[in-house]
Amino acid sequence: MDKAALYFAYSSDINEKSLTKWCARNGYDYPMKAKVANAWLPDHEMIFNYRERENRGRVSNLRRRYGQAVPGVLFEVKPGGWAAIEAKKLVPRCYRPFETIVLTEDGREHEAVAYRVFADRIAGTFYPPRLDYAAALRDGLLSHGLDDRMLTAVSAGREAPWSIDHIFVYGTLMKGFARHHLLEAWAHPTTRREAQAPGILFDSRRGYPCLIPARRDGQVVKGELYRLQDNRQAFEMLDIVEDFRGYGDARSEFRRAVMRVEAGGESLPAWVYLYNRPTAKLDVIESGDWKNRPFLA
Numbered sequence: 001m002d003k004a005a006l007y008f009a010y011s012s013d014i015n016e017k018s019l020t021k022w023c024a025r026n027g028y029d030y031p032m033k034a035k036v037a038n039a040w041l042p043d044h045e046m047i048f049n050y051r052e053r054e055n056r057g058r059v060s061n062l063r064r065r066y067g068q069a070v071p072g073v074l075f076e077v078k079p080g081g082w083a084a085i086e087a088k089k090l091v092p093r094c095y096r097p098f099e100t101i102v103l104t105e106d107g108r109e110h111e112a113v114a115y116r117v118f119a120d121r122i123a124g125t126f127y128p129p130r131l132d133y134a135a136a137l138r139d140g141l142l143s144h145g146l147d148d149r150m151l152t153a154v155s156a157g158r159e160a161p162w163s164i165d166h167i168f169v170y171g172t173l174m175k176g177f178a179r180h181h182l183l184e185a186w187a188h189p190t191t192r193r194e195a196q197a198p199g200i201l202f203d204s205r206r207g208y209p210c211l212i213p214a215r216r217d218g219q220v221v222k223g224e225l226y227r228l229q230d231n232r233q234a235f236e237m238l239d240i241v242e243d244f245r246g247y248g249d250a251r252s253e254f255r256r257a258v259m260r261v262e263a264g265g266e267s268l269p270a271w272v273y274l275y276n277r278p279t280a281k282l283d284v285i286e287s288g289d290w291k292n293r294p295f296l297a
Contacts, residue, residue: 007032007085008039008102008112010046010072011060012133015140023084031081038144039102040069040164040258040269041114042247046154050094050117051127058127059094060137062116067231069163069258071146074102074110089115101247105260105269107199107213109247126157162231166270167238168197168261170223171209171290178207182241186234187226195225195263197272201290202282209290210275210282213259221288225263225270242273252276 013019016032023030045065051058062070077085089095095115102112129137134155141148153160167187172179175192198214199221211221228234235256239245243253254273261270285293 005077005099006036006110006112007075007077008041008072008100008114009075010041010062010070010114012136012140013085013088014073014144014146015136016143018136018140019088022088026084026087028084028087029078029081031078031084033076033078033081035144036074036076036110037104037106038146039072039074039104039110039112041072041100041102042069042256042258044068044070045160046070046150048127048129048154048157049124050122058129058133059117060129061122062114065232067162067235068160069103071141071150071163072102072114073140073144073146074104074112085115091115092118094118103258105258107197107257107259107272107274109255109257128157129155162228164258164269164271165231166191166225166227166261166268167234168195168223168225168259168270168272170197170201170211170221170272172207174224174291176291179241182237183226186229186237188229189226191225191227193225193263194222195261195270196220196222196288197259197261197270199259199274199288200279201285201288202275202279203285203293204282209285209293210254210277210279211272212275212279219288222291225261228271231271238273244273250276 020030043066044062045068047061047063096118097113100114101109138148150160150163173183199211201221202210204210244256245252255276257274258269259272
């Protein structure tokens with residue numbers, strides 16, 4: 001285990017009180033050094049499909065679901081803290097670590113370690129979680145300001161709603177521009193709202209803008225916010241349109257990220273496509289507004 005790695009917690013480990021009690025009972029120090037940020041594991045969902053027989057627990061697990069995102073918390077781990085995390089997760093009998101990319105609401109990606117149940121242990125059957133386990137996980141989510149809709153659904157064996165079901169657009173996907181019809185196919189037109197997100201807008205000089213995360217306070221990009229009808233179907237198309245080839249693929253021109261967006265006095269996380277290439281030779285659009293950009297000779 002890389003001792004410098006960040007830990008993405010999506011299960012009961014995000015509940016500080018619960019984890020502290022477990023550590024005290026089992027002779028470990030609390031393993032977390034500091035919270036980095038709330039984070040999302042993209043193209044995955046939570047599921048309860050494994051029963052750990054020794055402690056009669058039904059533990060949370062992960063599986064792939066294109067367009068979905070698992071809410072969690074990104075932590076720095078204390079020196080020696082991984083031993084406590086892995087003991088609690090019964091590694092290697094139950095969980096196994098894997099390296100992944102998680103998204104924070106400032107548009108950035110982070111390499112992190114997460115845990116999922118080892119594949120050959122899964123029977124494919126739904127096992128409802130114990131009430132105390134689900135309660136600890138729910139309390140942990142809510143204490144960090146995270147949504148518990150996914151937990152509520154999967155705890156009952158139902159398909160979870162999309163945890164992030166809005167998209168922020170700032171260029172040719174906006175109303176009145178060339179690619180808006182592609183967005184209309186999968187977005188509720190009546191949900192359109194004027195919105196803004198922290199970032200820097202550039203002119204690609206190829207007929208579309210490029211957005212990167214803000215470098216300082218006060219840098220804002222204007223655009224539109226829509227609610228998606230079906231993330232999977234929308235991203236099957238939009239990922240191609242935006243040349244997003246998957247997380248960790250440096251060939252992508254744009255990457256599908258998460259940003260906290262302001263719209264009508266509301267603040268919420270939304271999907272957004274951010275530029276994935278150097279911007280040194282591009283012109284900044286100081287207004288942050290593609291609709292009212294100045295003409296560049």
